[in-house]
Amino acid sequence: xxxTIDFYFDFSSPYGYFMSEKIDAVAARFGRSVxxxxxxxxxxxxxxxxxxxxSLPMKGPxxxxxxxxxxxxxGLNCRIPGAFPVATQHAARAFYWLDEHDGDLARRxxxxxxxxxxxxxxxxxxxxxxxxxxxxxxxxxxxLAAALEDDAVxxxxxxxxxxxxxxxxxxxxxxxxxGEPFWGVDRLPQIERWLETGGF
Amino acid sequence: xxxTIDFYFDFSSPYGYFMSEKIDAVAARFGRSVxxxxxxxxxxxxxxxxxxxxSLPMKGPxxxxxxxxxxxxxGLNCRIPGAFPVATQHAARAFYWLDEHDGDLARRxxxxxxxxxxxxxxxxxxxxxxxxxxxxxxxxxxxLAAALEDDAVxxxxxxxxxxxxxxxxxxxxxxxxxGEPFWGVDRLPQIERWLETGGF
Numbered sequence: 114x115x116x117t118i119d120f121y122f123d124f125s126s127p128y129g130y131f132m133s134e135k136i137d138a139v140a141a142r143f144g145r146s147v148x149x150x151x152x153x154x155x156x157x158x159x160x161x162x163x164x165x166x167x168s169l170p171m172k173g174p175x176x177x178x179x180x181x182x183x184x185x186x187x188g189l190n191c192r193i194p195g196a197f198p199v200a201t202q203h204a205a206r207a208f209y210w211l212d213e214h215d216g217d218l219a220r221r222x223x224x225x226x227x228x229x230x231x232x233x234x235x236x237x238x239x240x241x242x243x244x245x246x247x248x249x250x251x252x253x254x255x256x257l258a259a260a261l262e263d264d265a266v267x268x269x270x271x272x273x274x275x276x277x278x279x280x281x282x283x284x285x286x287x288x289x290x291x292g293e294p295f296w297g298v299d300r301l302p303q304i305e306r307w308l309e310t311g312g313f
Numbered sequence: 314x315x316x317t318i319d320f321y322f323d324f325s326s327p328y329g330y331f332m333s334e335k336i337d338a339v340a341a342r343f344g345r346s347v348x349x350x351x352x353x354x355x356x357x358x359x360x361x362x363x364x365x366x367x368s369l370p371m372k373g374p375x376x377x378x379x380x381x382x383x384x385x386x387x388g389l390n391c392r393i394p395g396a397f398p399v400a401t402q403h404a405a406r407a408f409y410w411l412d413e414h415d416g417d418l419a420r421r422x423x424x425x426x427x428x429x430x431x432x433x434x435x436x437x438x439x440x441x442x443x444x445x446x447x448x449x450x451x452x453x454x455x456x457l458a459a460a461l462e463d464d465a466v467x468x469x470x471x472x473x474x475x476x477x478x479x480x481x482x483x484x485x486x487x488x489x490x491x492g493e494p495f496w497g498v499d500r501l502p503q504i505e506r507w508l509e510t511g512g513f
Contacts, residue, residue, distance in 0.1 A: 161370045170361045171483035175496060185513050186503050283371035296375060299499035303386050313385050 118147050119289040121277055123154040124201035124237060126285035127180040130227045131187055131298040136288065139301065143308040145290075149220050151205040152277040153270070154198075154285055161283055165198050183298065190232045199230075199238035202270065203261055207243050209269045210260040211252065222247055318347045321477055321487040323354040324401035324437060327380040330427045331387055331498040332486035339501065343508040345490075349420050351405040352477040353470070354398075354485055361483055365398050383498065390432045399430075399438035402470065403461055407443050409469045410460040411452065422447055 118140050122129030133149075140147045158164065166176040177193055184191035204226045212219035226246050229235040235242050240261055248254045260266050277287075281294060288295045288304060293312065295304050306313055318340050322329030333349075340347045358364060366376040377393055384391035404426045412419035426446050429435040435442050440461055448454045460466050477487075481494060488495045488504060493512065495504050506513055 157371070161372065163369075163372075169363075171357070171478075171481055172361065172363075175481065175483065175494060178494070179496070182503065182513075186506065278371075281371055281375065283375065294375060294378070296379070297499070299497070302502070303382065306386065313382075 116145060116291065118145050119150055120147050121150045121152055121282045121285065121287040121289075123285040124151055124204040124223075124226060124230065125198040126154065127191060127193070127231060128183070128298045129285040130191065130231045131183060131189055132286035132288070132301075133224060133227050134189055135187065135298070135301060136286075136304075139305055139308070145308065149208070149223055150273065150277065151201070151208050151223065152274045152282065152285075153200075153202060153205060155200065156274045157278055157283055160278065163283070167197065187298070192231070192234060194230055194234045194236070196236050196238065199236060201238065203240045203243045204237050205273075206261050206266050206270050207247055207257060209273060210257065210263075210266050211247070218250065218252070221250055222252070225250060316345060316491065318345050319350055319489040320347050321350045321352055321482045321485065321489075323485040324351055324404040324423075324426060324430065325398040326354065326485035327391060327393070327431060328383070328498045329485040330391065330431045331383060331389055332488070332501075333424060333427050334389055335387065335498070335501060336486075336488065336504075339505055339508070345508065349408070349423055350473065350477065351401070351408050351423065352474045352482065352485075353400075353402060353405060355400070356474040357478055357483055360478065363483070367397065387498070392431070392434060394430055394434045394436070396436050396438065399436060401438065403440045403443045404437050405473075406461050406466050406470050407447055407457060409473060410457065410463075410466050411447070418450065418452070421450055422452070425450060 118136070120132065120136050122133060137147050167173045180191065180193060208219050208223050211222050226237050226243065229242065229246050230237045237243060237246070240258070243261070244254050244258055247257050280289070284296050286298055288300070290304065290307055293307060318336070320332065320336050322333060337347050367373045380391065380393060408419050408423050411422050426437050426443065429442065429446050430437045437443060437446070440458070443461070444454050444458055447457050480489070484496050486498055488500070490504065490507055493507060
């Protein structure tokens with residue numbers, strides 16, 4: 114039996130993007146699969162009072178520098194998008210709608226959307242961009258456009274955000290392995306040791 | 314010529330303590346020495362509006378767990394002190410007073426004070442504890458007791474905090490290498506690569 118790892122992220126989080134490029138391969142080395150769970154950081158920040166990194170005094174300018182340096186450190190392409198951060202409910206709704214039919218397609222959509230935003234500077238807050246990204250993977254554009262406005266799909270994303278909050282997810286990325294939570298892409302070395310040793 | 318690395322920390326910061334146990338050896342491997350610069354996180358938080366980690370919703374409980382796990386990951390002893398976090402102006406003043414006479418002694422005092430707090434759960438917010446720690450290293454207890462109340466020593470610490478803030482230091486630990494800032498003990502792998510390659 115493969116025990117899954119839960120990977121929570123917001124589509125507008127650079128560190129979430131970095132983790133998305135690493136976590137599947139790390140998990141696979143230890144015979145694990147990953148369950149991707151996009152959520153809305155904004156919903157969490159409403160509860161916790163936290164604010165988006167770039168808006169914070171002193172920490173904001175550092176963060177932009179750290180995003181770019183961390184990308185180079187991890188061997189990833191990344192440039193801070195022109196519009197940053199942005200609202201990501203369209204991308205997250207698309208993910209969960211796809212996920213009901215085809216989990217692998219949903220994951221590939223998420224990866225493509227993250228790269229569209231963080232590599233190609235396409236504004237994924239726009240429904241049109243989300244539709245373009247999905248269509249490039251063969252998704253039915255009209256069906257997805259309808260889904261983005263579907264109350265059931267909206268409710269599904271709200272339920273996923275509530276479940277994430279219930280579990281203690283307060284930032285992106287947030288990885289849970291057998292109940293143990295790891296916040297931040299900088300916890301990758303701890304994640305690897307945890308998977309290797311079963312806990313330390 | 315050995316170019317120094319600047320290491321900023323608050324005596325009440327667990328991640329600052331972890332860095333204090335690592336940074337000298339890492340720097341030495343690359344022929345660098347380290348200039349220790351304690352400061353008061355409280356002075357920064359007054360400006361930025363940030364709050365101590367344990368007080369934050371959701372992030373607080375995670376942080377306590379992460380402190381302990383990160384200590385194990387780094388092979389360090391650490392237990393969260395009974396009183397945590399605490400005010401650290403006595404420890405920081407003692408450091409700068411010692412530093413005027415003997416930089417090496419000041420560094421050894423800082424290390425001893427951090428271990429007293431994070432390993433032995435001694436409350437370093439109390440002047441008596443700071444005097445005990447310093448006395449164990451041969452420091453003249455009465456002279457240090459007077460220094461802790463000396464306006465010039467108080468002014469020195471304020472000036473150091475102002476200089477840290479001026480430089481952009483917003484958290485602990487914060488390491489600056491040839492102008493490049495690194496926040497957090499989890500940036501040690503990036504620090505090592507930076508020292509090895511001269512930047513990436």
